[in-house]
Amino acid sequence: MTAFRTPLILSSLAHDIHASAARWALRASGLDALWAGSLAEPELGPMSLHCDPDLGLRSSGALDHERIGATWYRRPRNPEHFPRAHRSDEPFLRGEWGRFLKNLYALTDTGADRLWINRPTCAAMAENKLVQLRAAHRCGLRFPATLASHDPDEIRRFVARHGRVVYKPFMTHTWQDAESGRMFSTYARIVEAAMLDDDQSLLHCPGIYQVYVEKRCDLRVTAIGDRYFAARLHSSQDDGVVDWRARQAVGGLRAEPGDLSAADQAKLAALMRELGLVFGCIDLAIDADGEAHFLEVNQAGQFLFVEDLLPSLPLLRAMSAMLAEGRPDYSLATIAPVSYAAYCASDEHRAWWAQASETLQNRNPAAAGISLE
Structure with missing residues (x-):
């Protein structure tokens, strides 16, 4: 395999199956990825920000450009526990870490040679639903x-x-x-x-x-860099459910390959550029005339359930290839022909589940709204 810099996955959830699957897929191609809860994790090493009146801004340490490549800003969390600190000092430490990382994340645009999935400032802005709709309006997308x-x-x-x-x-x-x-x-x-x-x-x-859009089906479009993967989602029961997630939670969801017109894909690509995102899970409602209505984009969305329902979509392979190459115009050939099904059958998945299940033992995974992801 071509020598790539080490991908970094930032997720504080031990039960994050996306982080585990991507790390496994990268390992299958000979590339070890780091998985950390935040940039404060000791195994990443200390960090520094330098601002020189002549040379400007640079960083050193954990995000060393020679070592760390693409960074998946998935679900990180600021440090909250400090074993060596007095309890009365912990609020101060939490505040200082929060402000330090906020500065670092706000300056990630200075590292132009590193791909962020997604850049923290853009990710935070895109979490606002009305910001998304404003961008959709600018890009000519139809929405309710x-x-x-x-x-x-x-x-x-x-x-x-x-x-x-x-x-x-x-x-x-x-x-x-x-x-x-x-x-x-x-x-x-x-x-x-x-x-x-x-x-x-x-x-x-x-x-x-x-x-409300009187819809024929829901179209879930997973945008991974320059590639757009579409799947039509249907409830297994014709019960008029408005939100397909209510069916997903109880195993009542099915999927089939979806069609995305060239015009709609161009508008979605414009939306992603407007929002500064290189990854997102886009929800569209398809009406009786086949017209697509934009609902939202989740910049940290879940996509492995789509590959589980529709194995022909190489979503895990695509994300892993983008992490490996550190660019949105990646090649699927960069990564071995891995799949979510193969990951679920692997020893790594069994080991992950043995550890992750401890954090979920007090939850009921079948209850509506609780996702293992």
């Missing part, structure tokens, strides 16, 4: 009329004007009812009249209200 509000009058007027409207949280949340023990999740759902009765309830919590 949307209101983000906690004003009861505005919400009622929006619903009255558009008829069938979906409520969506800014971020999916799962919790357990203290009395019944049942699990609940805030998936998207059709707004019913009773949901708009209580002013205080609406005032208490902002939400996203979006015109």
